[in-house]
Amino acid sequence: SLPSSRRSEAKAGRTDLIFLIRFRHCCLLRNQRCLLAYLYDRLLRIRALRWEYGSVLPNAIQFHMSAEEVEWFNRYKKSLATYMRSVGGEEGLDLTQDIKPPKSLYIEVRCLRDHGEFEVDDGTTILLKKNSQHFLPRWKCEHLIRQGVLEHVLS
Amino acid sequence: QEANLKRAKRGDLKVSVHHMEIERIRFVLSSYLRCRLVKIEKFFPHILEKEKSRAEGEPSILSPEEFAFAKEYMANTEAYLKNVALKHMPPNLQKVSLLKSVPKPNLDSFVFLRVLERQENILVEPETDEQREYAINLEEGSQHLIRYRTVAPLVASGAVQLI
Numbered sequence: 001s002l003p004s005s006r007r008s009e010a011k012a013g014r015t016d017l018i019f020l021i022r023f024r025h026c027c028l029l030r031n032q033r034c035l036l037a038y039l040y041d042r043l044l045r046i047r048a049l050r051w052e053y054g055s056v057l058p059n060a061i062q063f064h065m066s067a068e069e070v071e072w073f074n075r076y077k078k079s080l081a082t083y084m085r086s087v088g089g090e091e092g093l094d095l096t097q098d099i100k101p102p103k104s105l106y107i108e109v110r111c112l113r114d115h116g117e118f119e120v121d122d123g124t125t126i127l128l129k130k131n132s133q134h135f136l137p138r139w140k141c142e143h144l145i146r147q148g149v150l151e152h153v154l155s
Numbered sequence: 156q157e158a159n160l161k162r163a164k165r166g167d168l169k170v171s172v173h174h175m176e177i178e179r180i181r182f183v184l185s186s187y188l189r190c191r192l193v194k195i196e197k198f199f200p201h202i203l204e205k206e207k208s209r210a211e212g213e214p215s216i217l218s219p220e221e222f223a224f225a226k227e228y229m230a231n232t233e234a235y236l237k238n239v240a241l242k243h244m245p246p247n248l249q250k251v252s253l254l255k256s257v258p259k260p261n262l263d264s265f266v267f268l269r270v271l272e273r274q275e276n277i278l279v280e281p282e283t284d285e286q287r288e289y290a291i292n293l294e295e296g297s298q299h300l301i302r303y304r305t306v307a308p309l310v311a312s313g314a315v316q317l318i
Contacts, residue, residue, distance in 0.1 A: 028245065028248055029248070032240075032244060032248050032251070033256070035240050036236060036240060036251060036256070039235075039236060039239060039240055040232075040236070043232065043235065047196070066239070068235055068238055068239050069235075071235075072231055072232070072235045075227070075231045076228070076231060079223075079224055079227040079228065079231070080192075080224070082220075082223070082224075083192070083220050083221070083223070083224045086220040087188060087220070088184070093181070093184065093185060093188070094185075095185050095188055095189050095192070097185070098178070098181050098182045098185045098186075100182075101179070101182050101186075102175065102178040102179055102182055105171055105175055137171060137174070138174075138175075138178070
């Protein structure tokens with residue numbers, strides 16, 4: 001430790017510096033906070049992609065993501081898949097489906113490609129030809145809508 | 156013939172209604188679980204901290220699978236921020252407390268509730284400096300708008316129901 005005379009000298013010098021040091025530290029902390037907020041906001045948007053788009057990201061979007069962001073996305077979707085599998089019985093429950101409450105029993109659908117014959121409840125068969133439109137029970141069509149065979153027509 | 160048709164139609168309707176019910180249940184269940192996941196992701200450091208400081212006999216607020224999901228989310232996010240930003244910063248800025256940075260849930264927000272079991276002498280905190288704290292009784296079946304913090308233990312015990 002310094003002798004008392006030296007100490008008071010050093011203190012006098014340092015008082016000027018203390019404010020500068022504090023100011024610089026505040027700036028650095030602010031920069032850190034802004035940076036982390038920006039990065040985390042990007043992560044939140046990437047997370048939203050999993051829910052709104054699906055588990056496979058198109059190349060156009062991946063082009064704008066850093067390698068670490070892609071890795072974060074892969075870890076997130078794996079974690080989510082593990083959780084969804086653990087819910088509701090053997091196959092699990094896909095929580096990214098059924099986003100809106102089911103409104104009607106029957107829905108208007110348009111056929112996007114030839115799918116062949118399709119049996120309806122009362123035994124009659126419908127021919128699913130490209131561009132044909134039908135009025136079918138919702139629950140029977142859902143998996144075909146997801147596969148892209150049928151398209152829900154909202155008038 | 157007509158009887159057959161009637162039977163077939165009735166069966167069809169039952170089946171349709173049954174399916175509608177399944178869809179509705181699936182939606183309600185999915186929506187509920189989604190809501191929980193959203194909350195876990197939004198408040199993850201605080202939820203994990205609460206779980207860490209949970210007493211032995213106290214029930215967890217998370218299912219084991221939710222707990223695993225929360226831990227994975229935290230580890231994933233922490234590792235990302237460390238590798239992309241923090242490790243490139245000056246040494247004294249390389250750690251950040253997510254507990255301090257991530258906003259806490261606002262336990263003072265007002266909630267609507269319905270009383271299931273009569274409660275006596277619930278202490279209500281004053282809103283202004285002129286007021287003093289006072290006690291109220293919650294009658295069974297009554298509905299109130301009150302700060303969550305005041306009734307938090309009653310929600311946990313099931314004595315009141317949030318609406």
